[in-house]
Amino acid sequence: MKLVTAVIKPFKLDDVRSALESFGVHGMTVSEASGYGRQKGHTEVYRGAEYTVDLVPKVRLEVLLDDADVDDVVEVIVKTSQTGRIGDGKVWVAPIDTVVRVRTGERGIDAL
Amino acid sequence: MEAAGSAPGTEVLGADPAALTRRYRQARDAVIDAPDLAAAQRRSALTDLTDRWVRDLFGAAATPGIAVVAVGGYGRRELVPGSDLDILLVHDGSRPDDAVAAVADGLFYPLWDSKVPLDHSVRSLDEAARVAGDDYKVALGLLDARHVAGDPIVSRAIAERVTADWRRRAPKRLPELREAVRARAERSGELAYLIEPDLVESYGGLRDTIVLRAVTASWVADRPHSAAIEESRGWLLTVRDALHRTTRRRSDRLLLQEQDEVADLLGLLDADALLRRVSEAGRAIAHASDVTWRSVDRALTARSRRPRLRRKPTRRPLAEGVVEHEREVVFAREADIADDAGLAMRASAAAAQAGLPLAVSTLERLVAETPDLPVPWPASVREDFVRLLGAGADSVGVWEDLEAAGMVVRWLPDWERIRHRPQRTPVHRHTVDRHSIEAVAEAAALTRRVDRPDLLLVAALLHDIGKGWPGDHSSTGAVIAQTLAARMGFDDDDVETLSELVRFHLLLPTVATSRDLDDPATVAMVADLVGTTDRLDLLAALTEADARAAGPTAWTPWRASLVRDLVTRVRGHLAGHRPQGERPSTVEPWARTLAASGAFDVMVSAPDLDHVAKVTVVAPDRVGLLAAVAGVLTLHRLEVRGASVDTVSDSAVQVWRTVSQYGAPPDDHVLRQDLRRALDGSLDVAAKLRRRAGDQRRPATRTAPPRVSLVPEASQTATVLQVRAHDEPGLLHTIASVVASAGVQVRSALVDTLGADVVDVFYLTDSQQRPLPDDVAEALRDQVSEAIGSRA
Numbered sequence: 040m041k042l043v044t045a046v047i048k049p050f051k052l053d054d055v056r057s058a059l060e061s062f063g064v065h066g067m068t069v070s071e072a073s074g075y076g077r078q079k080g081h082t083e084v085y086r087g088a089e090y091t092v093d094l095v096p097k098v099r100l101e102v103l104l105d106d107a108d109v110d111d112v113v114e115v116i117v118k119t120s121q122t123g124r125i126g127d128g129k130v131w132v133a134p135i136d137t138v139v140r141v142r143t144g145e146r147g148i149d150a151l
Numbered sequence: 152m153e154a155a156g157s158a159p160g161t162e163v164l165g166a167d168p169a170a171l172t173r174r175y176r177q178a179r180d181a182v183i184d185a186p187d188l189a190a191a192q193r194r195s196a197l198t199d200l201t202d203r204w205v206r207d208l209f210g211a212a213a214t215p216g217i218a219v220v221a222v223g224g225y226g227r228r229e230l231v232p233g234s235d236l237d238i239l240l241v242h243d244g245s246r247p248d249d250a251v252a253a254v255a256d257g258l259f260y261p262l263w264d265s266k267v268p269l270d271h272s273v274r275s276l277d278e279a280a281r282v283a284g285d286d287y288k289v290a291l292g293l294l295d296a297r298h299v300a301g302d303p304i305v306s307r308a309i310a311e312r313v314t315a316d317w318r319r320r321a322p323k324r325l326p327e328l329r330e331a332v333r334a335r336a337e338r339s340g341e342l343a344y345l346i347e348p349d350l351v352e353s354y355g356g357l358r359d360t361i362v363l364r365a366v367t368a369s370w371v372a373d374r375p376h377s378a379a380i381e382e383s384r385g386w387l388l389t390v391r392d393a394l395h396r397t398t399r400r401r402s403d404r405l406l407l408q409e410q411d412e413v414a415d416l417l418g419l420l421d422a423d424a425l426l427r428r429v430s431e432a433g434r435a436i437a438h439a440s441d442v443t444w445r446s447v448d449r450a451l452t453a454r455s456r457r458p459r460l461r462r463k464p465t466r467r468p469l470a471e472g473v474v475e476h477e478r479e480v481v482f483a484r485e486a487d488i489a490d491d492a493g494l495a496m497r498a499s500a501a502a503a504q505a506g507l508p509l510a511v512s513t514l515e516r517l518v519a520e521t522p523d524l525p526v527p528w529p530a531s532v533r534e535d536f537v538r539l540l541g542a543g544a545d546s547v548g549v550w551e552d553l554e555a556a557g558m559v560v561r562w563l564p565d566w567e568r569i570r571h572r573p574q575r576t577p578v579h580r581h582t583v584d585r586h587s588i589e590a591v592a593e594a595a596a597l598t599r600r601v602d603r604p605d606l607l608l609v610a611a612l613l614h615d616i617g618k619g620w621p622g623d624h625s626s627t628g629a630v631i632a633q634t635l636a637a638r639m640g641f642d643d644d645d646v647e648t649l650s651e652l653v654r655f656h657l658l659l660p661t662v663a664t665s666r667d668l669d670d671p672a673t674v675a676m677v678a679d680l681v682g683t684t685d686r687l688d689l690l691a692a693l694t695e696a697d698a699r700a701a702g703p704t705a706w707t708p709w710r711a712s713l714v715r716d717l718v719t720r721v722r723g724h725l726a727g728h729r730p731q732g733e734r735p736s737t738v739e740p741w742a743r744t745l746a747a748s749g750a751f752d753v754m755v756s757a758p759d760l761d762h763v764a765k766v767t768v769v770a771p772d773r774v775g776l777l778a779a780v781a782g783v784l785t786l787h788r789l790e791v792r793g794a795s796v797d798t799v800s801d802s803a804v805q806v807w808r809t810v811s812q813y814g815a816p817p818d819d820h821v822l823r824q825d826l827r828r829a830l831d832g833s834l835d836v837a838a839k840l841r842r843r844a845g846d847q848r849r850p851a852t853r854t855a856p857p858r859v860s861l862v863p864e865a866s867q868t869a870t871v872l873q874v875r876a877h878d879e880p881g882l883l884h885t886i887a888s889v890v891a892s893a894g895v896q897v898r899s900a901l902v903d904t905l906g907a908d909v910v911d912v913f914y915l916t917d918s919q920q921r922p923l924p925d926d927v928a929e930a931l932r933d934q935v936s937e938a939i940g941s942r943a
Contacts, residue, residue, distance in 0.1 A: 050665050073709055
C-alpha cells in the first residue's frame with residue numbers, strides 16, 4: 040500500500056477531486072496548507088501594485104492506495120492540477136505498513 | 152425497628168438490598184422506555200421510584216437524629232435518565248460516629264453497587280452548614296433540599312439553616328455567584344443563539360433557572376415573570392429527557408447529529424422546529440436573568456453605600472431626552488415620548504455608545520408608547536441607527552434587549568423571518584439573527600478601512616437577511632436589503648450599494664478558494680462585478696466581519712490570505728480607471744459675494760426637522776481659523792454632523808451641519824463674539840475644552856483605533872489628508888489645531904459624521920498655495936495621528 044500526498048493550488052481541488060472520483064478513488068483527506076518551494080515566495084507587480092508573498096496558500100490532499108493504482112492516480116493528479124506556472128505544487132508517494140478501518144477493525148487492503 | 156437498641160455496626164436492613172436494587176433497576180428501565188409517558192410524568196415517576204428504593208434501603212436502619220436528604224436536581228424531583236443521585240446523609244450529632252458510619256455504609260454501598268451515578272456525602276448539621284457557607288455550589292444544591300427518609304426534624308433543620316445562612320451572607324455570595332455565571336456564559340455560550348447548545352450550562356439554560364431561584368431565595372431581588380420562566384424551564388427539562396433517552400448518555404449538549412431524533416421523539420416537525428423552541432426558552436430565561444442580576448447590582452450598591460457618602464443619584468445627559476441613571480439608560484423627565492418618533496432610536500444609540508443597558512421600564516415604555524417611525528426614516532434616525540450598530544461588542548447587548556422586546560421587528564419587519572433561525576452548517580455557531588449582529592460587532596472594528604462605515608455596518612446587519620426565504624440567500628437578500636435600505640432613507644446610490652454588498656457577500660471567499668487568481672480573467676470578472684475601489688473595500692471588510700462572526704473555522708489565516716490576495720489584485724485592476732479630481736465647490740452665491748468683500752460673519756439657521764442647524768462662517772482666511780471655529784462650536788455643545796470648508800478669494804466659507812446636544816442652538820451674535828475672542832486669543836478654547844474633557848467620563852465603548860493617511864495623487868494642487876476615527880466632542884478641533892500649529896493652510900475640507908464614526912478629508916497647502924513637500928506631509932500625518940491617539 041502507498042500513501043499519495045499532493046500539494047496543489049487551491050482552485051484546482053475541485054477538478055482533481057472529480058478526476059479521482061471518475062477514476063474510482065472515493066476517499067481522500069483534504070487540508071488547508073501553506074508553504075513555499077523553490078520560488079521562496081515572490082514579489083509580484085500587478086498593475087502598479089507591488090506586494091510580496093511569503094507563504095503561499097495551498098491545498099494538501101492525501102489518498103491511500105493499493106500499489107497497483109499508484110502510478111495512474113499520480114498521473115491523474117499531475118495532469119489535472121497542472122497550469123504550467125510556478126507554484127503548481129508537488130506529488131509524492133510513500134510506502135505504508137498497514138491500514139486499519141476504525142469502525143470494523145479490518146486491516147490492509149480490505150481497509151482501503 | 153427490630154434493630155433498634157442493638158450494638159453499633161450490627162444493624163441489619165429490613166430486606167435484601169440486592170433484591171431491592173434489582174426491583175428498582177427494572178422499574179427504572181421500564182419508566183425510561185415507556186413510550187407514552189410525558190416527560191414531566193417520567194421525571195416524577197423516576198423520582199418516586201428512587202425515593203422508594205432509598206427509603207427501603209434506609210428503612211430498617213432508621214434511627215432518630217439521622218435523615219436522608221435529596222439535594223440538587225433530585226431534591227427538585229427532576230430526575231432525567233442521566234441524572235446523578237445527589238444524596239446527603241445528615242445527622243444532628245447526638246449519635247456516636249460509628250453508629251452514623253454503619254448507617255451510611257448500609258445505605259451507600261447498595262446505592263454504589265447499583266451503578267446509578269451517585270454523589271453522596273455524610274455530614275453533621277454543623278458541617279453541612281459550614282460547607283454550604285464555604286462553597287456556593289453546595290449551598291445552591293442544599294437550597295433545594297428535600298426530606299426522603301429518616302428523621303424529618305433533622306431534614307427541616309438543615310433546610311432552614313442553609314436558607315437563613317444564604318440570606319444573611321447574600322451580599323458577599325451573590326457577587327461571587329454572578330462572576331461564576333459570567334465565566335460559565337463565556338465558556339458555554341448563550342443557549343438562545345447556539346446551533347449546538349448545552350441545555351444545562353449555556354447561558355439561559357437550566358443552570359440559570361436554579362441560580363435565579365437562589366437569588367430569589369436570598370430576598371435581594373424579586374423573581375421576574377415566574378410563569379414564563381417555569382414554562383421555559385419545563386420545556387428544557389423535557390428536551391433534556393428526550394436527549395438522554397436518545398443518546399443513552401449523560402451529556403446535555405444538543406449536537407446536530409442527534410437533533411433530528413430528539414425532535415422526532417418530541418413529536419416536532421424537524422430539528423429546526425426543536426432548536427427554535429429551545430432558543431425561545433433560552434432567550435426568556437437569559438432575559439429574566441439579566442434583569443435579575445441588574446436589580447441585584449442596584450440593591451447591593453445601595454446597601455454598601457454609607458449614608459454619609461450617599462449622593463443624590465445623578466442623571467447624566469447622553470442625548471436629547473435621554474439620560475444615564477444608576478448605570479442604566481432612561482428617558483429624561485422632559486422627554487416627549489408619545490410624539491418624538493426619533494426618541495427610541497436615539498435612546499438605543501446612546502445606550503450602545505455609552506456601553507450601558509436600557510432600563511427595563513424604559514424598554515417597556517419604548518415599545519408601548521413611542522410612535523412608529525415615518526417611512527423613509529429621517530436622517531437623524533438613520534444616523535442614530537448607525538450609532539447603535541457602531542458600538543462594537545456593546546451593540547450586541549442593547550440589540551438583544553430591543554429584539555426581545557419586539558422593537559427590532561417594528562423597525563425592520565423582515566427581521567421576523569430570521570429570528571431564532573437555526574442554520575445547519577458546520578461553519579456557523581450562532582442562529583442567523585445572532586450571527587448578523589455579531590457580524591455588525593466585528594464590522595465595527597473594521598470601519599477604518601472603508602470610506603463609508605455606515606454602509607459597512609448596515610450591510611453586515613442585512614447580509615444574511617435572505618436566509619428566511621427559499622432560494623439562494625444572497626440574491627433574495629439583495630432584494631430585501633434594497634427595500635429595507637430605502638425604508639431607512641438611504642439615497643438611491645447607497646441603496647444600490649447596500650443591495651450589491653448583500654448580493655456579493657460570498658463572492659470574494661468563493662472566488663478566492665475556487666478560481667485561479669493568476670488568471671487576469673478572474674480578477675477582471677470580480678472587478679466588473681464590484682465596480683469601484685470603494686465598494687471593493689466595503690466588500691472586503693464585510694467578508695472579514697461575516698467570516699469572523701461565523702466561527703473560528705471560517706476565517707483561518709489560510710482563507711484570509713487567499714481573500715487578501717484576491718482583493719489586492721482586484722484593487723490593482725480597478726486603480727487603472729479610478730476617477731480622480733478635485734471635489735466641486737458648493738459655496739452658495741450669497742456666501743461667495745460676502746466672502747469676496749472680506750467680511751466676517753457667523754449665521755445660524757433654525758434647526759430643521761432632524762434638529763440639524765446650519766452654521767455658516769465667512770471670515771478672512773488665516774492659519775488656525777478652522778481649529779478656532781471647531782473649538783467654539785464644541786464649547787457651545789454643538790455636535791458636528793458634517794462640514795464643508797472652501798476658500799473664496801482670501802476668505803474661508805465654512806458651512807457646518809450641527810446638532811445641539813441639549814436645547815436650542817445659541818444665537819448668531821454669541822457665536823460671533825466667541826469666535827472673535829478665540830481668534831484674537833482672549834478666549835483659550837483649548838484650555839476650556841481640556842477642562843471639560845476632564846469632567847466627562849470616557850465613553851465605555853472600545854472602538855477601532857483611528858487611521859490617518861495621506862491620499863497620494865488625489866489632487867494636483869494640494870496635499871490630501873484623510874482621517875477616520877470614532878466621533879468625539881472636540882475631535883475636529885484637535886486635528887485642526889495640529890494642522891494650524893504646523894503653519895499649514897486648509898484650502899478646503901469635507902467633514903462627515905457617519906453614525907459614530909467620522910471621515911474627514913483635508914486639502915492642505917503651504918503658504919504659497921502649493922502641495923506640501925512629502926517629508927512635511929508625512930510628519931504632519933504622524934503628528935495628527937499621535938494627537939488623536941493620545942486623546943483616547
